[in-house]
Amino acid sequence: MTTTTLKTRTILSLLLAACVHAAQGAEPLSIDQRVTQLMKRMTLEEKVGQLTQYSGDADPTGPVAVKGSLRDGISSGQIGSIFSAKGTRSIRQYQDLALQSRLKIPLLFGLDVIHGYKTTFPIPLAEAASWDLEAIERSARVAAIEAAAAGIHWTFAPMVDIGRDPRWGRVMEGAGEDTYLASRIAAARVKGFQGRQLGDTDAVMACVKHFAAYGAAVGGRDYNSVDMSERMLWETYLPPFKAALDAGAATVMTSFNDLNGIPASASRYLLRDTLKGKWHFTGFVVSDWRSIEEMTAHGFVANNKEAAQAALSAGNDMDMESGVYRENLAQLVHEKKVALADVDDAVRRVLRKKFELGLFDDPYKFIDPERERAMLNKPEHRQAAREVAAKSIVLLKNDRAVLPLSKSIRKLALIGPMIKLGVENHGYWSVTVPEVDYAHQAVSAWDGIAAKLGKDATLLYAKGSDIEGEDRSGFAEAVRVASEADAVVIGVGERWDMSGEARSRSKLDLPGVQEELIKAIVATGKPVVVMINAGRPLVFDWTADHAPAILYNWWLGSEAGNAVADVLFGDVNPSAKLPMTFPRSVGQIPIYYNHFNTGRPAPNPTATEWVSAYTDLINLPKFPFGFGLSYTTFRYADLKLDRQTLRGDGKIKVSIQLTNTGKVAGEEVVQLYLRDRVASVVRPVKELKGFRKVALAAGETRTVDFTIDKESLSFFNAALQWNAEPGDFDLMIGASSADIRLQSRFVYAR
Ligand code: GLC
Numbered sequence: 188m189t190t191t192t193l194k195t196r197t198i199l200s201l202l203l204a205a206c207v208h209a210a211q212g213a214e215p216l217s218i219d220q221r222v223t224q225l226m227k228r229m230t231l232e233e234k235v236g237q238l239t240q241y242s243g244d245a246d247p248t249g250p251v252a253v254k255g256s257l258r259d260g261i262s263s264g265q266i267g268s269i270f271s272a273k274g275t276r277s278i279r280q281y282q283d284l285a286l287q288s289r290l291k292i293p294l295l296f297g298l299d300v301i302h303g304y305k306t307t308f309p310i311p312l313a314e315a316a317s318w319d320l321e322a323i324e325r326s327a328r329v330a331a332i333e334a335a336a337a338g339i340h341w342t343f344a345p346m347v348d349i350g351r352d353p354r355w356g357r358v359m360e361g362a363g364e365d366t367y368l369a370s371r372i373a374a375a376r377v378k379g380f381q382g383r384q385l386g387d388t389d390a391v392m393a394c395v396k397h398f399a400a401y402g403a404a405v406g407g408r409d410y411n412s413v414d415m416s417e418r419m420l421w422e423t424y425l426p427p428f429k430a431a432l433d434a435g436a437a438t439v440m441t442s443f444n445d446l447n448g449i450p451a452s453a454s455r456y457l458l459r460d461t462l463k464g465k466w467h468f469t470g471f472v473v474s475d476w477r478s479i480e481e482m483t484a485h486g487f488v489a490n491n492k493e494a495a496q497a498a499l500s501a502g503n504d505m506d507m508e509s510g511v512y513r514e515n516l517a518q519l520v521h522e523k524k525v526a527l528a529d530v531d532d533a534v535r536r537v538l539r540k541k542f543e544l545g546l547f548d549d550p551y552k553f554i555d556p557e558r559e560r561a562m563l564n565k566p567e568h569r570q571a572a573r574e575v576a577a578k579s580i581v582l583l584k585n586d587r588a589v590l591p592l593s594k595s596i597r598k599l600a601l602i603g604p605m606i607k608l609g610v611e612n613h614g615y616w617s618v619t620v621p622e623v624d625y626a627h628q629a630v631s632a633w634d635g636i637a638a639k640l641g642k643d644a645t646l647l648y649a650k651g652s653d654i655e656g657e658d659r660s661g662f663a664e665a666v667r668v669a670s671e672a673d674a675v676v677i678g679v680g681e682r683w684d685m686s687g688e689a690r691s692r693s694k695l696d697l698p699g700v701q702e703e704l705i706k707a708i709v710a711t712g713k714p715v716v717v718m719i720n721a722g723r724p725l726v727f728d729w730t731a732d733h734a735p736a737i738l739y740n741w742w743l744g745s746e747a748g749n750a751v752a753d754v755l756f757g758d759v760n761p762s763a764k765l766p767m768t769f770p771r772s773v774g775q776i777p778i779y780y781n782h783f784n785t786g787r788p789a790p791n792p793t794a795t796e797w798v799s800a801y802t803d804l805i806n807l808p809k810f811p812f813g814f815g816l817s818y819t820t821f822r823y824a825d826l827k828l829d830r831q832t833l834r835g836d837g838k839i840k841v842s843i844q845l846t847n848t849g850k851v852a853g854e855e856v857v858q859l860y861l862r863d864r865v866a867s868v869v870r871p872v873k874e875l876k877g878f879r880k881v882a883l884a885a886g887e888t889r890t891v892d893f894t895i896d897k898e899s900l901s902f903f904n905a906a907l908q909w910n911a912e913p914g915d916f917d918l919m920i921g922a923s924s925a926d927i928r929l930q931s932r933f934v935y936a937r
Pocket residue numbers: 248249299343396475476688
């Protein structure tokens with residue numbers, strides 16, 4: 188039977204049922220009624236099929252399970268979702284198989300569209316450095332437009348794990364260390380992915396992950412255990428999930444880690460009590476890759492059957508990749524070890540989303556090769572990628588105003604192993620789109636700079652060294668090339684896949700001999716700009732102290748080289764601020780700005796006697812949370828509070844006057860921090876409670892406003908009650924967490 192005939196028959200049968208229903212003059216059935224009708228016709232095996240997901244034919248993102256024949260599983264209704272299938276051609280083939288099944292329940296297609304589909308955007312940690320919620324939402328919007336045009340219904344994003352440990356390779360995928368910033372970015376990403384409404388063919392379901400506290404793995408070692416107080420869990424790690432759900436996130440993915448002794452994929456506390464209970468979540472939960480089966484390895488269950496029982500009963504609706512639901516759930520129901528009602532609840536949640544997406548009305552609605560060709564990599568998509576990439580580049584240092592470089596420079600030396608990288612700029616978790624030549628989809632720094640300067644400038648090149656290894660034989664050539672030039676740009680960093688999943692590192696130095704290469708080039712005395720590519724904070728102490736100018740470029744996606752050139756030559760004034768603290772040494776980790784004061788705070792960065800400090804290291808990060816420079820300067824002045832006491836549910840209006848005191852336009856991220864001086868549990872020395880990204884022309888002054896209310900002061904007390912406590916508060920307005928420009932105090936009185 189051809190696809191068209193099949194499609195026609197399916198649509199006709201569905202339309203006929205709807206017509207009969209309408210002819211009886213009844214209201215059109217609600218989605219829940221349609222789900223109920225369908226479930227009445229389903230066997231237990233078919234129900235289990237809806238809770239089973241496998242990766243498709245594309246590159247796996249984990250250790251691949253032996254899953255027998257996908258084809259047979261799909262056409263017999265034993266598989267309800269496929270992920271990592273790419274492109275409308277491949278997805279149509281899978282959907283055709285699903286429509287051969289008895290009930291013709293369409294497949295749900297998921298994919299890790301983490302920072303772009305064919306147009307790749309900066310890695311999420313880089314975008315977080317932009318602090319630009321509109322740009323971040325737009326980036327997710329474009330990713331959804333492209334992914335949905337390619338047949339995808341569902342992205343496994345946003346990842347909202349708070350990351351305080353840069354040894355953990357997956358910090359690249361999140362929004363950094365701060366709960367307030369990460370929560371706002373989580374909401375922006377969900378809105379971008381899900382667009383106007385689910386079912387639109389330019390929108391995909393979001394999947395907020397990894398539930399929960401995956402980023403707090405002991406030692407920053409991926410998949411490692413997590414143990415923390417419930418208070419810390421609720422105050423620091425859960426709020427970004429709640430923000431994503433409040434923004435309408437359709438699904439949730441569990442995390443690999445055990446949390447306080449219970450693997451998250453079978454945590455009744457997380458899934459039933461918190462997510463589906465306290466938070467009234469009506470979407471569905473998918474496990475992470477084989478995380479249900481892995482509970483045997485955790486030592487939480489003895490075998491796959493017990494794993495299936497524990498996970499489903501705890502509220503984990505869909506089994507990604509392990510097949511343990513497919514192999515055991517029906518038997519567990521027959522043995523009354525799993526309640527049929529729990530299976531039905533899970534199936535209902537999954538089917539409800541398939542109806543919401545409109546897949547029962549037209550299983551092929553997202554499969555349109557014409558739309559796919561039209562939507563992927565559109566010029567406006569690449570322009571959006573270029574703009575947010577430039578906004579994500581952090582200017583860490585700019586002594587003697589080496590930057591911006593002049594566009595009329597005659598000879599520019601481009602040195603280092605990163606300069607000519609192309610596809611690597613996509614970074615980890617980019618989507619390799621099989622049917623196009625992926626290699627030409629990322630602009631290298633070399634190409635971006637060459638395009639910017641045109642034929643008048645002479646570009647000199649020397650690789651100097653590899654990213655890794657001890658080979659210094661390229662140094663002499665690099666020094667020679669640098670000596671001939673008017674200025675030097677050095678591109679160094681970690682390899683694109685040194686951060687990402689299962690990429691924890693015990694050392695964070697620039698790999699290989701790259702910092703020696705920098706030393707050799709700096710020794711020439713030429714104006715030197717060091718650009719660093721990485722998916723995490725790295726340690727580069729010597730460079731930070733001796734190179735005159737440093738740009739932190741993360742991994743910037745398809746338009747990397749053009750964005751770099753825009754910032755290098757001043758067409759874009761850098762405005763990014765660090766979303767994570769940069770340590771001086773791995774030995775300082777975990778290090779984050781919103782720490783408690785302790786009973787023996789160091790009175791100054793060099794104190795060590797009987798205080799909380801290291802005796803062998805200055806007690807400061809290398810670069811603090813919220814730090815980033817600009818080509819212009821800003822004056823913060825005239826802090827005003829409209830009252831000094833906040834009562835009950837009242838508000839305090841806060842304002843400052845921000846002036847661009849430089850010669851070029853620029854954007855500044857004004858940050859508002861609070862400190863609760865005395866409380867029933869110790870409180871951080873400061874907490875971000877507001878920020879405004881403000882664009883100002885040279886010489887322009889703007890009033891920047893904030894509002895403080897009881898919610899701004901609230902926290903979880905020892906009894907896990909969310910409340911504000913009366914007392915004194917410090918209010919700080921800063922250009923970073925360590926650069927407080929204006930201060931005041933107020934009192935909160937119930
Ligand atoms: C991976 C990741 C998860 C991803 C999933 C599917 O192991 O942990 O974030 O969405 O598998 O690729």
